[in-house]
Amino acid sequence: MSATALTHWLRVLAAPGHRHDEVLTPAALDFVGRLVGAFGERRLELLKERRRQALRLGSGSPLDFPMVTSGIRADPSWRVAPPAPGLADRRVEIAGPPDRRTAVDALNSGADVWMADFADATAPTWDNVIDGQLTLIDAIENREQPATTIVVRPRGWHLDEEHLEFDGRPVPAALVDFGLYFFHGARRQIDAGHGPYFCLPKLENRYEARLWNDIFVTAQELLGIPRGTVRATVLIETITAAFEMEEILYELREHSSGLNAGRWDYLFSLIKTFGHRTDFLLPERGQVTMTAPFLRAYTELLVRTCHKRGAHAVGGMAAQVPGKDPAAHEAAVAKVRLDKEREAEDGFDGSGVAHPGLVELCREVFDGVLGDRPHQIDRTRDEVEVTAAELLSVRRTGGPPSAEGVRANVAVALRYFAAWLRGRGAVALYGLMEDAASAEIARVQIWQWLRHRVVERETVVRLLEEELVSLGAEDPWAPLDEIRALFERTAMAGELPLFFTPDAYTQHLVRRVEEGA
Incomplete structure (x- = not known):
């Protein structure tokens, strides 16, 4: 067409x-x-x-x-x-x-x-x-x-x-x-x-x-x-x-x-x-x-x-x-x-x-x-x-994030990515209706913690693999390789992508019918 x-x-x-x-x-x-x-x-x-x-x-x-x-x-x-x-x-x-x-x-x-x-x-x-x-x-x-x-x-x-x-x-x-x-x-x-x-x-x-x-x-x-x-x-x-x-x-x-x-x-x-x-x-x-x-x-x-x-x-x-x-x-x-x-x-x-x-x-x-x-x-x-x-006075409270807190961010980001890649932009996860903003804060927090070494990269890698296994058990048709790659690009890279959506949209959601096709 x-x-x-x-x-x-x-x-x-x-x-x-x-x-x-x-x-x-x-x-x-x-x-x-x-x-x-x-x-x-x-x-x-x-x-x-x-x-x-x-x-x-x-x-x-x-x-x-x-x-x-x-x-x-x-x-x-x-x-x-x-x-x-x-x-x-x-x-x-x-x-x-x-x-x-x-x-x-x-x-x-x-x-x-x-x-x-x-x-x-x-x-x-x-x-x-x-x-x-x-x-x-x-x-x-x-x-x-x-x-x-x-x-x-x-x-x-x-x-x-x-x-x-x-x-x-x-x-x-x-x-x-x-x-x-x-x-x-x-x-x-x-x-x-x-x-x-x-x-x-x-x-x-x-x-x-x-x-x-x-x-x-x-x-x-x-x-x-x-x-x-x-x-x-x-x-x-x-x-x-x-x-x-x-x-x-x-x-x-x-x-x-x-x-x-x-x-x-x-x-x-x-x-x-x-x-x-x-x-x-x-x-x-x-x-x-x-x-x-x-x-x-x-x-x-x-x-x-x-x-x-x-x-x-x-x-x-x-x-x-x-x-x-x-x-x-x-x-x-x-x-x-x-x-x-x-x-x-x-x-x-x-x-x-x-x-x-x-x-x-x-x-x-x-x-x-x-x-x-x-x-x-x-x-x-x-x-x-x-x-x-006062607007900029972000005072960190408490110690480093707990293992449960790190896991929660990994879990939310992965499950939201899975839903988004399949065309769902709002999804109920762990008692909250999550949207792209939820995935964004989850993945940039992981990036920030890695940058300042309050969380070890090995810990995030381990949690990533564990949560991918859990996600695969919950949803056998989830595109795990794509989800992993998206997380690694947007939460674990040296430079922080400003949004996860532009790259993910171009790679996964665009279905053009080119002229002459």
């Missing part, structure tokens, strides 16, 4: 699938092509700037709040746009991949918002990407569904979509996820009383937020949709973005719906950025709670920043999966309750869960603080002052 030639130099390099023609219409692909033509080169320049910033920080340059934007932070006059329809009350959000079963569960869970996650919760096979778009179209068309607001999380700027080609190169995956959903869903959502809403992952600075804002403006102009209809929540899940929260809100202010706190990705970013330094050596991930001073500084600053500018502050995702064992279930519920109580009392306007069984618990906690109010943005937290030193 030959690749399909389309206007604006966009070609499909994948075999057709069931109902794919409903998404990959010539007009939709033309729309995505226009966005790629207008913004693709700028995205590449921003990725180069990421690498330059990483080199600067790696060589010892300090990380601080930017002096050049001090005027934006000091100016009391600006605020973000008021909440859009369906986004005023966000006390309970549920996240998951945009597959049909998850969509049904999420839209009937009682959550106020469903975040359809093409990023960390989706293994980006071509079928998953297009079927996810079909799921969203069908969900919007189903007029009998509960009034849950849909928010779409596209893939990050660092990822390509190799099943689409523009001018001889892969297309930015973020523009594929955004563009196809916007083209097919924006008008439908407006007609349904909501709008095209997004959650933006992995941003590292204000320039990346500005790029998204310009994309929103152009997309609205191309489809004749009023400017400001798009709304976007930004996940603050990188350490550099934590120093530019106000600037990110400012760049997106006419399209902003607030900020969202991440956890595993934030810790993952810390290690990627400062993993070469012993003062950023983290203990095993189960010991790094949100009460740690540097994480408290991060969440306090997020609430303060959002409410100062009239924006929602949304708390982190509870990954616990309610279990059948009564004792384990009660322990998980108690942990989630404590976490949500802290967030609500700190001023967050809502929070997230990964399982429908936790929706009512989250609602109960936030109802207790919010009452009949949709949010607590009026609680401006003026008393909060956070310094750069």
Whole structure:
């Protein structure tokens, strides 16, 4: 089958699938092509700037709040746009991949918002990407569904979509996820009383937020949709973005719906950025709670920043999966309750869960603080002052990681890789709903411990082999050699790969049908 030639130099390099023609219409692909033509080169320049910033920080340059934007932070006059329809009350959000079963569960869970996650919760096979778009179209068309607001999380700027080609190169995956959903869903959502809403992952600075804002403006102009209809929540899940929260809100202010706190990705970013330094050596991930001073500084600053500018502050995702064992279930519920109580009392306007069984618990906690109010943005937290030193004060507690802690990271990474390579981006492991962020923090912690010799390489090799044997017994069809190689490349190499997904995607998930084949 030959690749399909389309206007604006966009070609499909994948075999057709069931109902794919409903998404990959010539007009939709033309729309995505226009966005790629207008913004693709700028995205590449921003990725180069990421690498330059990483080199600067790696060589010892300090990380601080930017002096050049001090005027934006000091100016009391600006605020973000008021909440859009369906986004005023966000006390309970549920996240998951945009597959049909998850969509049904999420839209009937009682959550106020469903975040359809093409990023960390989706293994980006071509079928998953297009079927996810079909799921969203069908969900919007189903007029009998509960009034849950849909928010779409596209893939990050660092990822390509190799099943689409523009001018001889892969297309930015973020523009594929955004563009196809916007083209097919924006008008439908407006007609349904909501709008095209997004959650933006992995941003590292204000320039990346500005790029998204310009994309929103152009997309609205191309489809004749009023400017400001798009709304976007930004996940603050990188350490550099934590120093530019106000600037990110400012760049997106006419399209902003607030900020969202991440956890595993934030810790993952810390290690990627400062993993070469012993003062950023983290203990095993189960010991790094949100009460740690540097994480408290991060969440306090997020609430303060959002409410100062009239924006929602949304708390982190509870990954616990309610279990059948009564004792384990009660322990998980108690942990989630404590976490949500802290967030609500700190001023967050809502929070997230990964399982429908936790929706009512989250609602109960936030109802207790919010009452009949949709949010607590009026609680401006003026008393909060956070310094750069506090954001970066990662004090290692305890001794070296335990054997169980090292094994847990190896086990989670291997089992997640096994699921991801088979097209599953969200998987329940050891009582938690794990996604790509979980695998990232697990594998970079192994890398950091090896680098600083708090764990011997021989120990990791032994645990790797033992866990591969266990995985093979659990799943005789697991591609053990591929999983081992992926772990060795991303967790045990001398230089740390920034993400496991780009290389693994290219090697294992891309199934192109080349022209003339």
